[in-house]
Amino acid sequence: MNPLLDQLAVVALILAALGYFAVRMLRKGKSGKSCGGCGSGATSDRRFRSK
């Protein structure tokens, strides 16, 4: 494979991975956190906090 193409493909995959985390972080900020492992979500309801 052309070395340039090889490097471009690698850079594209790395950027895609970084983009994934950026989008994930933005989405979570808007709609409340959820655990990727168990799917549990936390409400942003203030009433639950520090009661």
Next chain:
Amino acid sequence: MSAPISTPASGPAREVTRYVAIAGNPNCGKSTIFNALTGLRQKVGNYPGVTVEKKTGRFFGSHGEPMELLDLPGSYSLQVRSPDEAVARDVLLGRQPGVSWPDVIICVVDASNLERNLYLVAQMLELHIPVVVALNMVDVAEQNGVVIDLMALREKLGVPVIPMVATKGVGFIELRQAVSRSPLPPPSICAQMPIVLEREVMALAKTLPVAPEVARGEALLLLTLHDKALDEVTHHNRAIIDATKTAQQRLRTAGIDPISAPVDARYEWIGTVCAAAHHAGDSHHALSISDRLDGWLTHRVWGWVAFVGMMALMFFCIFTVAQYPMDWIDNGVAWLADWTKAHVPEGDLQSLLADGIIGGVGGVIIFLPQILILFFFLGILEDTGYMARAAFIMDRLMSKVGLHGKSFVPLLSSFACAIPGIMATRTIENRKDRLVTILVAPLMSCSARLPVYVVMIALMLPAASALQQAGIMLSMYLVGLVAAFAMAWVFKKSLLRGDTPMLLLEMPPYRMPSWHGVLLRMWERGLLFLRRAGTVILALSILLWALLTYPKPAEVDATPSQALAHSVGGRLGHTIEPVIAPLGYDWKIGIGIVASFAAREVFVSTMGQVYNIEDADETSEPLREQMRAEKRPDGTPIFTPLVCLGLMVFYVLAMQCISTVAIVRRETNSWRWPLFQIAYMTVLAWLGAFVVYQGGRLLGFQ
């Protein structure tokens, strides 16, 4: 109130004709009814406190009209004691912003415990919201010899009463019809309060800035609060609180206790309802079976034997039954890596695909069978009602270290994942007890630690039998439990000092597990695990590969080890090496520890990438052999049994989970507690691994 409802002036057009709330005592089948009506898969279980937040779903009435259904956490009364109970109260009183006041309440009642369940019904009837009583578990009531006269119950309550067996789908057509009925009038019957009290309630209700429908209920709740609780009320101004206190004083002068009088009135009313509609039969047979089982499972000695035995059986199955599918996945991953190497020209892209992506993701996917078996057993324990018994035997120990008995369910949930465990602490009334439980919950060994344990056990004792392996894994779970109890004791004696209240826990009846439900939960957890492997772990594997590959050394003939040392990841590992050297770890293990801060299971795939081999999983011989063959500069092996044991202890005690940090931040409404938690757990993990490694060496072990 009745359907269809007009569009609010300020909001968008309502797409649903009615808002329906499901309320009831804990563990009476609310979520089962919610799931059956909406087709959703909200978690259900045979123990109190499964639902701790409201859940919404959509369903259709008997004429096809869309309705929104709200599943509320279980509550014994509207006089709340814990944050989860407050959710139900606030929704029903229209206090919760963004949530519509329900048009109908489906009040789920456990027919086998009618008298106790009717207390909440009595309070619902005081709210002026149409109520439909779903009389669930009538089959259990019949088995217990209880006879309920439905006609008399309907007449006494003045609202529709639908007999149901929610787990078998009985009664749903009638329930839909009852909820769809139009018009659906508000209740006309409720417990009669003493006249003097009623007068004060109505006078106070007029001064409250709430909707007229809920004013009486709100006033009654205010009048039944103690002075301290009244001072903590934040949703009313000072003038109303003072007016309430004055009214309470007037009532006391008139010889009426404002706190106990409404309770007495409701129980008196319940007595008349039960006298007419409830006939307790001979429940000797059912009780004796339950009692006989409880005699063993909650016994001081046999209870513990049964508990440890069940856990040991679970881990034994995890090691034996899961081995075959794990081998299949292992072979599949190896084949895919080989195929990639054969078809992609040599270069960075080939390395990224084969070693980074396939090695990294494959190294985590291989644990799917073990995760499924873990959730199969947990599902059975939840469905049978054993969880409440386990909480009971644990309470003897937990109360000694100052942990609230209700902490057990959150701690047990944390064995699967700390996130639902920490959310389940909402059932704990006292803030300090809740905080202590949140602080120690991540010490329970969650399913993400499983991969690390499996790798280390295989390295530590390569020739061990499945029973021995299960024994070591069980001991790791016990280390987490003991550490949690010890830290809880420390916190209760220092930071969060306070008395430990007595445990009052409802023992649900033993039931046969719902196999459909257990398998469904396994399936869901399996899908979530795979989704995580295909998203977070995949992206992390790519970034890890980049960190372990770039920058490349200038020398063309550099060895893989030199190239790794030159990379960002390698330099990071070297930077923290002085801190972890006393634990027996080298810089390569350091890379794994740093990389797995976000998620513990990443440690395995990182090790696979670090050791630069094709199959980054624990069962493939190359990784195990390579790790076993790894030597220090003086020629001694790195992964000695002491190092492996120390690493396992480190992972038992370390935080290493970014999702847990986020959830603790949310639940405590502060960064102080999650940061404190990271700090104390990291120090504890370091000390634990240090004691194991250095102590073991002092005793002559390797």
